[in-house]
Amino acid sequence: MTKDTLGTVKEFILAEFLPGEDPNALTSSTPLITGGILDSIATLKLVGFLEETFRIQLEPHEVDADNLDTLAAIERLVARKGRAT
Amino acid sequence: MNTQTSQQGTALIASDTAVSTPSEAGIPRQWLGMFAEVHQARRALVLAVQLGLLALIVRQFRIESTAFLQVCLLAFGGALLQEAIPRPHRLSFFALLSLASIALVFGLRQGALIVASGLALIGICHLPAAFRVRVLVLALAAGVLAALRLDWISGPWSRAVWPILGSMFMFRLIVYMYDLRHETGPKSLARTTSYFFLLPNVCFPMFPVVDYKTFKRTYCDVELDRIQQVGIQWILRGVIQLILYRVVYYYLTMSPADVTNPGDLGRFLVANYLLYLRISGQFHVIVGILRLFGFNLPETHHRYLLASSINDFWRRINIYWKDFMMKLFYYPSFFALRKRRVSERASLVIATLVVFVATWLLHSYQWFWLRGSFPLTWPDALFWGILGLLVVANTLHESSRGRARRLGNRKLTVSEMSGVALRTALTFCFICVLWSLWTAESVSQWFSLWTSAFENGITAQTWHALSVGAAAAGVTAIGASPGARKPQQSRAPGGLMNRTFVTTAAIAALFLVGHPRVYTRLDARLATVMDSLREQKLNRQDAAMLEAGYYENLLSVERFNSQLWELYSKRPAGDANLRDSGGMRQIPTFLVEELIPSLDITFKGVPFQTNSAGMRDDEYTLDKPAGTRRIVVLGPSDAMGTGVLASETFASVLERRLGAHGGYEVLNLSTSNYTPPQHLWLLEHRGFAYSPDAVVLVGHDDDADRASRHLATVMSRSIEVPYQELREFAERAGVTAGMPESEARRRLKPYSDEIVAWTYRRIADLCRERGATPVWVFLPFLVEDRQQVDEALKQHAASAGFMTLDYSGLYRGKDIRSFRVAEYDLHHPNVAGHTLIGERLFRDLSSGVISSRLGLDGRNDSTKGLP
Numbered sequence: 001m002t003k004d005t006l007g008t009v010k011e012f013i014l015a016e017f018l019p020g021e022d023p024n025a026l027t028s029s030t031p032l033i034t035g036g037i038l039d040s041i042a043t044l045k046l047v048g049f050l051e052e053t054f055r056i057q058l059e060p061h062e063v064d065a066d067n068l069d070t071l072a073a074i075e076r077l078v079a080r081k082g083r084a085t
Numbered sequence: 086m087n088t089q090t091s092q093q094g095t096a097l098i099a100s101d102t103a104v105s106t107p108s109e110a111g112i113p114r115q116w117l118g119m120f121a122e123v124h125q126a127r128r129a130l131v132l133a134v135q136l137g138l139l140a141l142i143v144r145q146f147r148i149e150s151t152a153f154l155q156v157c158l159l160a161f162g163g164a165l166l167q168e169a170i171p172r173p174h175r176l177s178f179f180a181l182l183s184l185a186s187i188a189l190v191f192g193l194r195q196g197a198l199i200v201a202s203g204l205a206l207i208g209i210c211h212l213p214a215a216f217r218v219r220v221l222v223l224a225l226a227a228g229v230l231a232a233l234r235l236d237w238i239s240g241p242w243s244r245a246v247w248p249i250l251g252s253m254f255m256f257r258l259i260v261y262m263y264d265l266r267h268e269t270g271p272k273s274l275a276r277t278t279s280y281f282f283l284l285p286n287v288c289f290p291m292f293p294v295v296d297y298k299t300f301k302r303t304y305c306d307v308e309l310d311r312i313q314q315v316g317i318q319w320i321l322r323g324v325i326q327l328i329l330y331r332v333v334y335y336y337l338t339m340s341p342a343d344v345t346n347p348g349d350l351g352r353f354l355v356a357n358y359l360l361y362l363r364i365s366g367q368f369h370v371i372v373g374i375l376r377l378f379g380f381n382l383p384e385t386h387h388r389y390l391l392a393s394s395i396n397d398f399w400r401r402i403n404i405y406w407k408d409f410m411m412k413l414f415y416y417p418s419f420f421a422l423r424k425r426r427v428s429e430r431a432s433l434v435i436a437t438l439v440v441f442v443a444t445w446l447l448h449s450y451q452w453f454w455l456r457g458s459f460p461l462t463w464p465d466a467l468f469w470g471i472l473g474l475l476v477v478a479n480t481l482h483e484s485s486r487g488r489a490r491r492l493g494n495r496k497l498t499v500s501e502m503s504g505v506a507l508r509t510a511l512t513f514c515f516i517c518v519l520w521s522l523w524t525a526e527s528v529s530q531w532f533s534l535w536t537s538a539f540e541n542g543i544t545a546q547t548w549h550a551l552s553v554g555a556a557a558a559g560v561t562a563i564g565a566s567p568g569a570r571k572p573q574q575s576r577a578p579g580g581l582m583n584r585t586f587v588t589t590a591a592i593a594a595l596f597l598v599g600h601p602r603v604y605t606r607l608d609a610r611l612a613t614v615m616d617s618l619r620e621q622k623l624n625r626q627d628a629a630m631l632e633a634g635y636y637e638n639l640l641s642v643e644r645f646n647s648q649l650w651e652l653y654s655k656r657p658a659g660d661a662n663l664r665d666s667g668g669m670r671q672i673p674t675f676l677v678e679e680l681i682p683s684l685d686i687t688f689k690g691v692p693f694q695t696n697s698a699g700m701r702d703d704e705y706t707l708d709k710p711a712g713t714r715r716i717v718v719l720g721p722s723d724a725m726g727t728g729v730l731a732s733e734t735f736a737s738v739l740e741r742r743l744g745a746h747g748g749y750e751v752l753n754l755s756t757s758n759y760t761p762p763q764h765l766w767l768l769e770h771r772g773f774a775y776s777p778d779a780v781v782l783v784g785h786d787d788d789a790d791r792a793s794r795h796l797a798t799v800m801s802r803s804i805e806v807p808y809q810e811l812r813e814f815a816e817r818a819g820v821t822a823g824m825p826e827s828e829a830r831r832r833l834k835p836y837s838d839e840i841v842a843w844t845y846r847r848i849a850d851l852c853r854e855r856g857a858t859p860v861w862v863f864l865p866f867l868v869e870d871r872q873q874v875d876e877a878l879k880q881h882a883a884s885a886g887f888m889t890l891d892y893s894g895l896y897r898g899k900d901i902r903s904f905r906v907a908e909y910d911l912h913h914p915n916v917a918g919h920t921l922i923g924e925r926l927f928r929d930l931s932s933g934v935i936s937s938r939l940g941l942d943g944r945n946d947s948t949k950g951l952p
Contacts, residue, residue, distance in 0.1 A: 017490050025492040034383055037490050040411055041483055060416040061267045066302055
């Protein structure tokens, strides 16, 4: 599950926002929001993707660097929300 | 050293030099502890040197204010001292330092009031009641504070408290409540107190909107050393920006009225935008100081001058504000719309528009707490409206086509780099234009700026200037584009240690460059520039405007001119100008306004009376008593005696001194804001009625500008100009009755010199016709760099036939500030100042040619020893 989540999200981010970039450069700790990869539109696209793919429901206050800044944080968020639902 | 710090030291070594664990390397634990101690001592020493040099630079360049230097010393000392404090108590230590800074700047009483008000607001946030109830109580408390802010009810706060209290709570309370609603972790009084009373806030009414969750999340999240070193870099960067701001403010800014061609327009637009360096500089310094205490906050601005699109600009400038709006408005709006099944694109558009409308309103809300007014202006609405629409358009574009993002610093191709450079240059130009609209007094003034710039078409010289400017912008943009920079890794080969060394060297270099012993050895002109950059003052244009009371009622000064705003913010409550105090009235004649006769009011804290003829003086009969000699004094507010009693003005001092010789009257016809053409009219229609033997006209270095400005005012109000020559000047300048004042001012400005020269000639001619001796006295303002007489002006007065008295050296060797009626008032002398001028005038009038005309031959013996 963990590997799937991380890999799926990574694939989505690479395809959607970083086409042509080296996949190895995107690690589980690469800063996505604070590093400027995810702007507001990209963040909302990612939220839509997470909700649809992992069948979770995010709240506006959860859309921040705490939860979405790295692949690792996203993985934790998905796991937490998955448990909650 | 305790175990904790030892462990931290170990961690620091590990972080910096990748040391193996003890078991791996076989190094005894005590050795490792010793290494850690040495490392920590070295780190503390380097930090002390860096902070010491930064403090010297702050002092050397008089960055911001004296209070800021004190707060810097407190913060820097605290940052060094915290090393000795166990980690769990450091946040409490920071909170205490923050509270101490408030007492340091505001004193115990006012400081206690700020803290008590703040704690009360924080207390409301934590009331044991439902969230909605707490929000309601907070709104009620805000209502009470608003009433106090507007002076509807009186409170014990000084006026200076509001901007600081406002900046601490107006946005942070909103963020705090939002996060409190969703926070699940333990509450901490030290963290909350730190968050609201953030240490350097006491010196900065304009403060970044720090996000509470980020503040909490990033506290000491990596090694303190790393956080601090970035902080040091940002403080240095901020200080450099504040110095650059002075370069722009003192040497590049120009008045809209001075724009006469496209080259001027370009300079005006760029300088106007670059004034923002002050805010970005302050924000860098603020967050830099916070980082010294372990708050690993992100940067507030990211190379905003190099934004390559409107959205990019919005993302780079004032990032904290953007994040605040995203959190409070954008995401909640988007989610709410999505829940109502609104399409994604429509939701994006609406949420973006909500952000910009809210930004517009919240800026006014911010100014309410800072200045007590709630400005909603057209330029403001247009700025945010246009910016909002452009961001929406860009958002739609990016949402459908995506935006190029890169991982790391991949080198761009030449064509990519050229594209970025071109977009960067265009965005910069566009933002300069939009910014000029935002900061314009009115939309009509903004249009007038453009029409006047292109009135005469574009000359070859302008094309040349524009192409040079475009080339410079292109080269800068290319040089600064991401692809042109070396990859991150190669930029910092030695990691933290190297960066620390480079930063320290840069700080030392700035200190040396700013030291008089160094820069005075350079070129003399450069030394003069460096001298000017070492102090905070008004530029010539603002000082002149301030003197004319021009900014009194303009919102723009409160909102965009931080230098003037600071000066104004020092004024006590109720410190209105003479017009607003009921001392002057508008009249539909060439004078435009006049002192109301038989007044008895309080103005600037002192009684202000006028006689039945509207003079700030005793009653005088029109018929001159036999054997009496009369001197009429004409000047603006300083001669009228703003802030001092009528009996304390230099005219009264002169009258008393002359009185010792019997039979002298000095009639003070000086009136606030009057300019040379008004003096002419006043003298002709009222002054000569008193049959003066001498007329003393007070001159200032901005008389020429003020003379043409008055003519512009009169023309714009369609008031008849009673002098043929002045009408001709207006005609030559293309000024017509009813023309917008800003446009008329701009057109008449080139004729300022001729207008004042003619006015002086006319006054002197009339004096001679009436048998009065014309005397022109140059009085310097009460600022160090405005002590020299304008030689051209003096020459005009001399050519016209005035006896000229040049008081350029009046304050030489003295503390000029001690002669001001108030610290914030650069133009009005206090009693000591008036005495100095009056005595000097008496001495000069008692000697030379005029003394015989005034019957004062040989009577200057009593003045020996005077300055």
